[in-house]
């Protein structure tokens with residue numbers, strides 16, 4: 001296969017609002033605006049942002065669970081919009097989704113073994129022996145005991161249910177998994193187990209992930225690259241270690257500065273950002289972040305900044321930072337604590 005595993009080109013998703021939806025000037029929710037990125041085989045791209053930034057809509061667009069207003073998604077070079085129902089089913093074998101809430105995404109009437117093998121049985125007839133061998137293999141792969149095979153989802157813990165959801169997604173041998181807030185509903189200790197499981201599976205099988213999360217700690221742990229979304233747009237896209245050490249976009253800086261540090265003795269430099277995220281129905285003109293941005297200048301109020309790739313490979317949508325090309329100082333205040341803080345910020349990947 002030439003080119004990236006997944007290529008997303010200029011995706012736009014607008015949802016018409018209310019009764020006026022057929023009128024010319026009807027209000028629309030601008031959920032996703034001109035989003036482009038690629039994912040290579042064996043890579044984890046994280047998409048991060050606050051609630052309502054459009055990241056879950058991107059997940060739905062990738063799976064073609066909703067149709068884009070504009071733009072396209074190419075999986076292994078094929079535009080998924082060009083696939084008929086039959087071909088789309090095959091395409092979905094290659095790209096699977098893991099949901100946030102394992103309880104609601106698993107059929108409560110099926111046993112764990114049936115849940116795992118059900119997707120495969122939609123494509124092929126299997127003997128009982130083959131079915132049991134497949135379920136047994138996938139239970140082992142995701143670290144679940146064999147006796148779970150005959151239990152219902154209600155008899156499992158939250159962590160076990162999420163492992164089961166991952167086993168089900170793996171059953172069709174996908175090239176990529178879209179994980180939408182896949183660990184958000186779990187306790188911190190269970191979160192770590194699931195993240196480690198995903199990284200082990202990646203090492204073992206070369207699978208790629210698009211990992212969608214609002215939690216920067218999780219993203220830093222698992223991502224090779226990170227795309228930061230604000231009000232439907234990607235505002236920064238960079239390698240994870242680069243982004244967390246020296247964020248470039250003022251919103252990325254504020255997001256990282258507001259995230260808790262694992263070591264309470266460490267102090268992050270304050271990044272002053274005021275106000276709330278504006279409505280996607282009526283986003284501000286120009287740069288959507290300008291009403292909250294401490295660096296905003298006249299141009300920012302009228303001109304939408306393009307996502308610009310800089311010589312070091314990172315991309316940023318900011319008039320000021322794209323032209324200066326300068327990352328901010330490290331966010332950890334070196335005067336506040338000892339130790340190698342820069343090293344402490346390095347992701348564990």
Ligand code: SF4
Pocket residue numbers: 249250251287288289290291293294295296297300305317318319320321
């Ligand atoms: Fe701030 Fe202007 Fe950059 Fe937007 S384009 S983030 S308003 S400096």
